[in-house]
Amino acid sequence: MHNRPFALVTERHGQAILFATNAIAEQEGLNPGMKLADARAIFPKLTVEPTQIQKDKAMLEKIRIWCSRYSPWTSSSEIQDEQEKEKKDPNLILEGPGGGGIWIDATGCSHLFGGEEIMLTDLVNKINQIGFVSKAAIAETRGAAWALARYGQNNQKNWTIAPLGTVRETLAPLPTAALRLSSTTRLNLQKVGLHTIGDLLKLPRATLSARYGTTLLKRLDAAIGKVSESISAVKYKEPLYVRISFSEPIGNSEDFRAALEKMLILLCQKMESQGVGARRLIFTLYRVDGSIEQRLASATHPIRDIVTLKNLFNDRINDIDPGFGVEATTLFAERTEALGDTQAKLSDDRKSNNFELLIDRLTNRFGNEKILSPRITESHIPERAGTLSSITEKHRNADIKHKNIIRPVRLLYPPEEVETIGLVSKLLVEPPSVFRWRKVVHEITLSQGPERISPEWWRLGNTGTRDYFQVEDSRGRRLWIFRETNQGSKTTRWYVHGLFP
Amino acid sequence: MINNRTNCRSAISDLRARIGQIERGKKSTRLEFIPPSVLGTGIKELDSHLPDGGLTLGALHEITIPTPADTAAATSFCMSLLSSLLRTRKGIALWCQNSDMLDTGEIHPPCLIQHGIAQDRLIFLRLKRDDDILWAMEEALHSHGPACVLGEIAHTNLTKTRRLQTAANEADLPAIILHPGWQGTWNSAAATRWRIKTTQSRPYGLAKTLNEPGNPLWQVELYRCRRGTPGIWKMEFQNEKGNLSLAAPASNGPDNSCSADIA
Numbered sequence: 001m002h003n004r005p006f007a008l009v010t011e012r013h014g015q016a017i018l019f020a021t022n023a024i025a026e027q028e029g030l031n032p033g034m035k036l037a038d039a040r041a042i043f044p045k046l047t048v049e050p051t052q053i054q055k056d057k058a059m060l061e062k063i064r065i066w067c068s069r070y071s072p073w074t075s076s077s078e079i080q081d082e083q084e085k086e087k088k089d090p091n092l093i094l095e096g097p098g099g100g101g102i103w104i105d106a107t108g109c110s111h112l113f114g115g116e117e118i119m120l121t122d123l124v125n126k127i128n129q130i131g132f133v134s135k136a137a138i139a140e141t142r143g144a145a146w147a148l149a150r151y152g153q154n155n156q157k158n159w160t161i162a163p164l165g166t167v168r169e170t171l172a173p174l175p176t177a178a179l180r181l182s183s184t185t186r187l188n189l190q191k192v193g194l195h196t197i198g199d200l201l202k203l204p205r206a207t208l209s210a211r212y213g214t215t216l217l218k219r220l221d222a223a224i225g226k227v228s229e230s231i232s233a234v235k236y237k238e239p240l241y242v243r244i245s246f247s248e249p250i251g252n253s254e255d256f257r258a259a260l261e262k263m264l265i266l267l268c269q270k271m272e273s274q275g276v277g278a279r280r281l282i283f284t285l286y287r288v289d290g291s292i293e294q295r296l297a298s299a300t301h302p303i304r305d306i307v308t309l310k311n312l313f314n315d316r317i318n319d320i321d322p323g324f325g326v327e328a329t330t331l332f333a334e335r336t337e338a339l340g341d342t343q344a345k346l347s348d349d350r351k352s353n354n355f356e357l358l359i360d361r362l363t364n365r366f367g368n369e370k371i372l373s374p375r376i377t378e379s380h381i382p383e384r385a386g387t388l389s390s391i392t393e394k395h396r397n398a399d400i401k402h403k404n405i406i407r408p409v410r411l412l413y414p415p416e417e418v419e420t421i422g423l424v425s426k427l428l429v430e431p432p433s434v435f436r437w438r439k440v441v442h443e444i445t446l447s448q449g450p451e452r453i454s455p456e457w458w459r460l461g462n463t464g465t466r467d468y469f470q471v472e473d474s475r476g477r478r479l480w481i482f483r484e485t486n487q488g489s490k491t492t493r494w495y496v497h498g499l500f501p
Numbered sequence: 502m503i504n505n506r507t508n509c510r511s512a513i514s515d516l517r518a519r520i521g522q523i524e525r526g527k528k529s530t531r532l533e534f535i536p537p538s539v540l541g542t543g544i545k546e547l548d549s550h551l552p553d554g555g556l557t558l559g560a561l562h563e564i565t566i567p568t569p570a571d572t573a574a575a576t577s578f579c580m581s582l583l584s585s586l587l588r589t590r591k592g593i594a595l596w597c598q599n600s601d602m603l604d605t606g607e608i609h610p611p612c613l614i615q616h617g618i619a620q621d622r623l624i625f626l627r628l629k630r631d632d633d634i635l636w637a638m639e640e641a642l643h644s645h646g647p648a649c650v651l652g653e654i655a656h657t658n659l660t661k662t663r664r665l666q667t668a669a670n671e672a673d674l675p676a677i678i679l680h681p682g683w684q685g686t687w688n689s690a691a692a693t694r695w696r697i698k699t700t701q702s703r704p705y706g707l708a709k710t711l712n713e714p715g716n717p718l719w720q721v722e723l724y725r726c727r728r729g730t731p732g733i734w735k736m737e738f739q740n741e742k743g744n745l746s747l748a749a750p751a752s753n754g755p756d757n758s759c760s761a762d763i764a
Binding site: 354355356357358359361362366370371372373374375376382385386387388391405406407408409410411412413438440445446447448470471472474475476477478498499500501 | 569570572573574576577578580592593595605606607608609610611612613614615620621623624625626627628633637640641644645646647699700701702704712713714717718719738740
C-alpha cells in the first residue's frame with residue numbers, strides 16, 4: 001500500500017470523491033477532493049478503500065492519549081469552528097492536509113526530554129514505529145504550528161521549529177491554505193492572486209475582512225500571535241479499575257471478602273474524585289492456573305458507598321471456586337453515572353433509599369427479570385390493559401380514565417377453554433347455564449353481560465371478537481368467561497379468562 | 502361495685518398490653534405502655550375485636566385460601582388491607598409471588614385501580630422456591646425499605662414463620678403470607694390467621710330482577726388470634742367504592758347467615 005498510489009474514497013452529493021491520498025498518489029497528481037472518476041482517468045490502477053471517519057477519529061483519539069506523555073495539555077485538532085459550519089458536511093472535516101492532527105501544548109515541557117529538537121525527533125520516530133507517517137512543528141502560536149507542520153519546509157526528520165519571534169517571517173512564504181481556511185475562501189484568494197500568507201499580511205486589514213469575512217482575519221491574527229488561541233485540552237480520566245496481587249494464593253471466601261473490601265475502598269476514592277457512582281461492577285479473580293472467575297453486580301442507581309457495594313456481592317462470594325488458589329483480583333467499575341456529594345438526610349428519603357438498596361440486592365440475587373412492576377395501559381384487551389413487566393423497562397403509566405370498569409383480580413394466561421354442558425344458544429348471546437372447567441361443574445345462577453371486546457385491528461396476531469360475561473355459580477364462585485366466535489369455521493368456544501373476588 | 506368493675510377491667514387491659522409489650526420484645530426503660538402501631542381495617546366491628554384495636558403492624562399475618570375457588574377473594578381481601586395501609590403510610594409494598602402458584606391466575610393490574618392502590622406503589626417479585634420467597638421477605642423486613650411485605654407461600658413451618666414474625670416485629674412492618682390451604686397447613690407463629698371463603702352474592706336493586714351478580718360477599722374467619730379470640734364475619738366488597746364493609750343482614754334473597762361449620 002505504501003509503494004503504489006492509494007486513496008480513501010467518500011461520497012459527496014452522490015459522487016465518489018477522493019478523501020485522502022498517499023504520497024505516491026499525490027506525485028501522480030491525485031489530490032483529495034478530486035472526483036474518483038477523474039482520478040481513475042489520470043491513474044487507472046488507483047487502489048481505493050472506503051473512508052471510515054469514526055474509526056479514524058477513534059484512532060486519532062488513541063494517539064492523542066498516547067501523546068499526553070509529552071504534555072498534560074493535548075487535544076486532537078479537528079477544525080471545529082466557522083469552517084466546520086460553513087461546510088455543513090461533517091464528513092469533510094478531515095479533508096486534505098488539514099485533517100487530523102494533535103495539539104500538544106509543550107510550554108515548559110521540552111526540557112524534560114532534552115530540548116525541543118530531541119523531543120520532536122522522538123515524537124516523530126515513535127509515531128513512525130506505530131505505523132504512521134507524521135509531521136511535526138513547534139511554533140509560538142497554535143495556528144503557526146498547524147501551518148508549519150503541514151506546509152512548512154520540513155527537514156529530513158519530518159519536523160520544523162520556528163525560532164522565537166520569527167512567526168511573521170516563517171509564515172510569509174506559506175500558501176494561504178495554511179491558515180485553516182475553507183476551500184471557497186482559498187479559491188477566492190487565489191483568483192485575485194493572493195497565494196501566500198505574506199501576500200495577505202501586506203494588505204490593509206479592513207479590506208480583507210470586508211471581502212473575505214472575519215474568519216480569515218481571525219485566523220491570520222491567531223497565526224501571527226495577535227490574538228491568543230488556547231487549546232481546550234481533554235482532561236485525563238483515571239480508569240476506575242483496581243487490582244490487588246497476592247504473594248501467596250488465597251482460597252477462602254473470607255479472604256475474597258477482605259480483598260473486595262480493600263479494592264472497594266480504593267475504587268470509591270477514585271469515584272469520589274471523579275464525582276461518579278458505580279452502576280455495574282465486575283469483580284474478577286485470577287486463579288493460579290490462569291483461569292478466571294467473575295462476579296458481576298449491578299445497581300439501579302449510582303452508588304459510591306463501600307458497605308452498600310460490598311453487600312451487592314454478599315451472597316455471591318461463597319460459591320466462588322478457588323481452584324488451586326487465587327493470585328490476583330481486580331475490580332472494575334464498568335458503568336458509572338454522575339453522583340454528586342450528598343449529605344445524609346434524616347427524613348423519609350432514607351426509607352426510599354432503603355427500598356432501592358433492597359431492590360438492588362434482590363436483583364443481584366435473583367436477576368432483573370424477576371422483579372416486576374404493574375403496568376396499566378389504555379387498552380380494552382385485557383391481556384394488554386395490564387401486565388407485569390421488569391422494572392428496568394422504562395414505561396410511562398397511562399392516565400387511566402375508565403375507573404369504574406370492574407375487572408377480575410386474577411387473570412389466566414392464556415384463557416382456558418371450558419366444556420359446555422347442555423344446550424347453549426347459538427343465536428342469543430347468553431352464557432351457558434352449565435359448564436365444566438378444571439373438572440369442576442359450574443352451574444351458573446347469575447350473570448352479567450355481554451361486554452363485547454373487539455380486537456384492536458391495527459395490531460398483528462388478532463384474536464376474534466369476544467363477548468365477556470361476569471358469571472356466578474351456585475357456590476358463589478365468580479368468573480369472567482367469554483365466547484369467541486371464529487368467523488371462518490362458525491364455531492363458538494367458551495373460555496374462562498379471569499377470577500372475580 | 503360498678504366502679505370497681507371498670508377499674509378491674511382497665512387493670513386487666515393494662516396488664517394485657519404490658520404482656521403484649523413483653524411478647525413483642527420491646528424493652529422500655531420506663532414502665533409505661535407504648536401502644537403498638539396498628540392498621541385500622543376500616544371496619545369498626547373488626548377493629549374492636551382485634552386485641553390492639555386493629556391489625557398490629559409489626560407482626561406476621563396469614564391469609565389462608567381454603568379452596569382454589571377462593572383465590573380471588575383472598576387476593577382481594579389482601580389488597581384491601583394493603584390499600585388501607587398504603588393510604589396511611591409512605592413507601593412501596595413488595596409482593597413476592599411463587600411462580601408455581603400462578604395456575605390460579607396472575608394478578609391483573611387494572612384491579613389495583615379498583616382497590617385504590619397506585620400502580621407505582623407495588624412491586625412484584627416472582628420466584629420459584631418458597632425458601633427464596635421467605636429469604637426475600639425477611640431481607641425486605643430487615644432493610645426497613647418497603648411499607649409492607651407480602652408473600653404467596655405453599656409450604657413453610659413454625660420455625661420459619663417465627664423468623665418472619667421476629668423480623669416484622671423488629672422492623673415494625675407488617676408481613677402478610679397468602680397461602681393455598683389445600684396444599685397443606687402448618688403451625689404458625691403468626692399474630693393473626695385468616696381464612697377467606699367466597700359465598701354467593703346478593704343481587705341488589707335492579708340487578709336482582711336481572712339476575713346479575715352483586716357485590717362480592719365473603720366469609721372472613723379469624724381462626725387464630727394471639728392475645729385475642731377467633732371470630733367470623735360476613736363481609737362485602739363494595740365494587741363502586743373499592744372498600745370492605747360488613748355485609749348488611751340479609752333481608753331476603755339467598756341465605757347468607759354464617760354457618761359454623763368451617764371446611
